[in-house]
Amino acid sequence: MTGWELLRPPTVDEELGRWTxxxxxxxQPLRAALREVVMSVAAAMTDRHDLVERLTIVATELAGNALRHGRPPLWWPWPAATAP
Incomplete structure (x- = not known):
């Protein structure tokens, strides 16, 4: 039996946005701003609308949980990952 392969997350290139x-x-403003940022960064992608929808759902869930279980104000950085 072989061991688990160790994978590392991509390094961070730049921050695409920061929301408090x-x-x-x-x-709602977080979702709108995130849609705008992702649409502009992923302009060359053919399925960018699907990407925007999925990222918006993830960001909303994470931010909502942070508000529900954390202590506001919270800041939300959205890093841009290095392309492989």
Whole structure:
């Protein structure tokens, strides 16, 4: 039996945005800004609308959980990963 392969997350190139969240009402502006950023960065992708939808769902879930279980204000950095 072989061991588990060790994988590392991609390194961070740049931060695409940073949002400060104080309440649940801050989630809608986060989603709108994230959509705009991802659409501009992923302009060459053919399925970028699907990517935007998926990333928006993930970001909303994580940010909502952080607001629910953390202590506001929270800041939300969105890093750009290095392309393989």
């Amino acid at each position: 969240l104080k309440a649940a009402g801050d989630l």
